[in-house]
Amino acid sequence: MAVLNLVQAINEGLRQALEEDERVLLLGEDIGKDGGVFRATDGLYEVFGEQRVLDTPLAESGIVGLAVGMAAYGLRPVAEIQFLGFLYSAVDQIFTHAARIRARSRGRYSCPLVVRTPYGGGVKAPELHEESSEALFCHMPGIKVVVPSTPSNAKGLLLAAIDDPDPVLYLEPTRLYRLLKEEVPDEPYRTPLGKARIARAGHQLTIIAWGSMLEVVLRAAKDYDAEIIDLMTLSPFDRETLLESARKTGRVLIVHEAAKTGGFGAELAATIAEEAIMSLRAPIRRVTGYDVVPPLPLLEDHNLPSTERIVAAIEDLLRY
Amino acid sequence: MPKTPIAQFQIDRLSILDPSGQIDEDLMPELSDSQLLQLYELLTYTRMADQRALDLQREGRLGTYPSSLGQEAAQVGSGFALQKNDWVFPNFRELGVFLCQNYPLELIYRYWTGDERGLQSPEGINIFPMCIAVGTHVLHAAGAALAAKYRGDDMVAAAFLGDGATSKGDFHEALNMAGVYQLPLVVICQNNQWAISVSRESQTASETLAQKAIAHGIRGIQVDGNDVLAVYAATREALERARSGDGPTFIECETYRMSDHTTADDARRYRDPQEVAKWQERDPLLRMRRFLEQQRLWSHGDQEQLELTLKERLSRVVKAAESTAPPSAEEMFRYTCHALSSRQQEQLKECLNGGP
Numbered sequence: 001m002a003v004l005n006l007v008q009a010i011n012e013g014l015r016q017a018l019e020e021d022e023r024v025l026l027l028g029e030d031i032g033k034d035g036g037v038f039r040a041t042d043g044l045y046e047v048f049g050e051q052r053v054l055d056t057p058l059a060e061s062g063i064v065g066l067a068v069g070m071a072a073y074g075l076r077p078v079a080e081i082q083f084l085g086f087l088y089s090a091v092d093q094i095f096t097h098a099a100r101i102r103a104r105s106r107g108r109y110s111c112p113l114v115v116r117t118p119y120g121g122g123v124k125a126p127e128l129h130e131e132s133s134e135a136l137f138c139h140m141p142g143i144k145v146v147v148p149s150t151p152s153n154a155k156g157l158l159l160a161a162i163d164d165p166d167p168v169l170y171l172e173p174t175r176l177y178r179l180l181k182e183e184v185p186d187e188p189y190r191t192p193l194g195k196a197r198i199a200r201a202g203h204q205l206t207i208i209a210w211g212s213m214l215e216v217v218l219r220a221a222k223d224y225d226a227e228i229i230d231l232m233t234l235s236p237f238d239r240e241t242l243l244e245s246a247r248k249t250g251r252v253l254i255v256h257e258a259a260k261t262g263g264f265g266a267e268l269a270a271t272i273a274e275e276a277i278m279s280l281r282a283p284i285r286r287v288t289g290y291d292v293v294p295p296l297p298l299l300e301d302h303n304l305p306s307t308e309r310i311v312a313a314i315e316d317l318l319r320y
Numbered sequence: 321m322p323k324t325p326i327a328q329f330q331i332d333r334l335s336i337l338d339p340s341g342q343i344d345e346d347l348m349p350e351l352s353d354s355q356l357l358q359l360y361e362l363l364t365y366t367r368m369a370d371q372r373a374l375d376l377q378r379e380g381r382l383g384t385y386p387s388s389l390g391q392e393a394a395q396v397g398s399g400f401a402l403q404k405n406d407w408v409f410p411n412f413r414e415l416g417v418f419l420c421q422n423y424p425l426e427l428i429y430r431y432w433t434g435d436e437r438g439l440q441s442p443e444g445i446n447i448f449p450m451c452i453a454v455g456t457h458v459l460h461a462a463g464a465a466l467a468a469k470y471r472g473d474d475m476v477a478a479a480f481l482g483d484g485a486t487s488k489g490d491f492h493e494a495l496n497m498a499g500v501y502q503l504p505l506v507v508i509c510q511n512n513q514w515a516i517s518v519s520r521e522s523q524t525a526s527e528t529l530a531q532k533a534i535a536h537g538i539r540g541i542q543v544d545g546n547d548v549l550a551v552y553a554a555t556r557e558a559l560e561r562a563r564s565g566d567g568p569t570f571i572e573c574e575t576y577r578m579s580d581h582t583t584a585d586d587a588r589r590y591r592d593p594q595e596v597a598k599w600q601e602r603d604p605l606l607r608m609r610r611f612l613e614q615q616r617l618w619s620h621g622d623q624e625q626l627e628l629t630l631k632e633r634l635s636r637v638v639k640a641a642e643s644t645a646p647p648s649a650e651e652m653f654r655y656t657c658h659a660l661s662s663r664q665q666e667q668l669k670e671c672l673n674g675g676p
């Protein structure tokens with residue numbers, strides 16, 4: 001086992017996918033000779049060549065649309081979009097086509113593609129480089145949304161996403177790329193999609209988070225007997241694990257970076273309210289980004305959930 | 321420092337068969353008599369199947385429908401040139417292309433009645449679901465072409481779109497990608513002069529649509545889209561080039577939408593009936609019939625016989641389409657993803673039971 005950071009784990013996952021399956025091709029801007037702006041594809045062009053690691057023109061809709069055609073033809077394209085904020089021009093291709101080809105063709109064609117992209121804040125980057133709009137994609141049936149939180153689940157989830165017969169949006173928390181390091185098994189392995197992970201077991205309350213916020217929550221809750229759930233797959237999310245924990249602790253806190261209104265926390269809260277309200281001892285609480293345009297670096301700390309805000313919410317919940 | 325022209329471009333227009341039925345021998349593509357007759361039969365079948373759809377719609381037996389009237393040569397000439405292993409990425413107004421690939425007409429009628437199963441291309445026919453979001457599908461053709469090139473398959477991807485679609489970004493992204501990767505792709509534009517109520521002149525200031533290829537470094541050509549022989553010749557040449565690794569081509573077929581945009585539209589609100597009358601004289605079926613008659617390949621009796629045969633065939637098709645049992649609600653769940661989530665399983669139960 002080697003000690004890898006998250007971006008190295010992704011790189012290893014991509015390399016192993018390319019080795020295992022000739023149908024896997026990578027495409028994106030600057031992913032070839034340059035190895036990607038975050039180096040996620042570092043060294044892959046040299047090993048696999050320009051047939052399998054394709055530098056594309058600067059056209060996000062084009063990249064995803066091309067991947068849709070490749071996938072329908074039988075390949076397993078893995079597209080990189082440089083930042084989630086630039087995926088917006090390809091949302092048409094994702095919503096209108098990737099998500100629907102199986103249904104529109106009644107199973108004659110499918111769309112086993114992966115779109116990888118860095119996402120989330122806390123990296124003091126320019127405008128549109130810190131988006132966390134995962135909920136938009138979770139609302140669209142036909143696509144899956146995956147968010148890793150550690151180097152080892154990053155690799156396992158990526159390989160599972162590439163195997164998956166449906167389109168998967170794989171959101172890589174930019175802040176974690178080089179922050180976390182851990183031992184990652186050398187061989188290829190799969191972390192199943194649709195399953196959450198109990199990052200830390202506990203009894204007094206349940207905290208649900210994903211991606212970069214999981215790291216913040218683990219720090220914030222270190223002195224509490226909290227059960228911390230790492231959602232990992234947002235769509236389809238693991239209802240059973242959430243409900244079981246909510247019924248056990250009776251108190252639920254949801255933490256995400258994205259704006260509160262219509263954020264994915266709303267779906268989780270509604271689900272828990274619908275199915276486990278009789279077990280709750282306190283209202284469901286959310287600590288989230290505010291309903292504001294994602295701010296530039298000088299203001300971003302005001303917007304991102306902090307350990308202080310999380311601790312305050314925990315204290316509040318424990319008073320019930 | 322001199323100022324000199326560094327690049328010059330030219331756009332050709334190809335026409336072979338004129339409205340009186342005369343052909344240009346030098347440009348005539350290689351086609352046997354039986355192929356010529358087949359082309360004419362396909363043109364006629366397309367027109368009759370289209371008229372039948374309009375009739376059904378008027379009787380409330382079909383939903384909103386986009387007619388192909390007037391565009392048969394652009395559709396059949398290009399569709400006929402394709403080979404069995406080629407992949408087709410159609411627009412929603414491509415009846416003739418579908419019929420050339422032997423796509424069951426019954427399925428097309430069912431699709432326009434609101435049955436998704438109509439888009440399930442039968443095995444052995446590689447037609448993608450017709451694209452409703454205008455112009456967005458050219459990228460899929462480029463992607464399939466890239467995949468085929470990677471695998472070394474003998475396949476060309478053909479995308480079909482309208483004049484309005486050439487204003488979409490995805491169209492340009494696709495042509496650009498096709499040029500960069502030299503893809504086995506042929507993009508066929510049916511310039512029918514209208515995008516609902518927006519005329520060709522208001523759609524773009526370009527003199528031709530064909531020249532849009534130039535900016536992307538690929539070949540572009542304009543053809544008389546009401547001349548089935550010219551459309552066939554241009555498409556075949558483009559397919560051959562693509563097949564031999566010589567890259568993509570963009571073909572503009574200049575034709576005319578003789579009908580309303582769809583059955584939900586009334587074109588009298590925005591276009592001059594005299595313009596329609598002018599194009600009537602350039603009818604694509606009439607000139608092919610005149611040519612065949614001059615060649616002594618076709619007679620009045622043949623025409624009567626063909627129409628009778630096709631009428632009977634259409635009755636059988638309509639009967640089959642209308643006697644198909646409606647899809648079950650379970651299907652909308654089955655085809656969303658490859659497997660149902662636990663929530664979808666619950667919803668399916670609720671849906672089938674009519675309540676939670």
Ligand SMILES: Cc1ncc(C[n+]2csc(CCOP(=O)(O)OP(=O)(O)O)c2C)c(N)n1
Pocket residue numbers: 413452453454455481482483484485486512514515516577581
């Ligand atoms: C992206 C998109 N915008 C708008 C529409 C509504 N719409 C349907 S067809 C059409 C005009 C299309 O014109 P053209 O590409 O010339 O094709 P034609 O209808 O003439 O065959 C429009 C605006 C649509 N289907 N998709």
Ligand SMILES: [Mg+2]
Pocket residue numbers: 482483484510511512513514515516
């Ligand atoms: Mg048009």
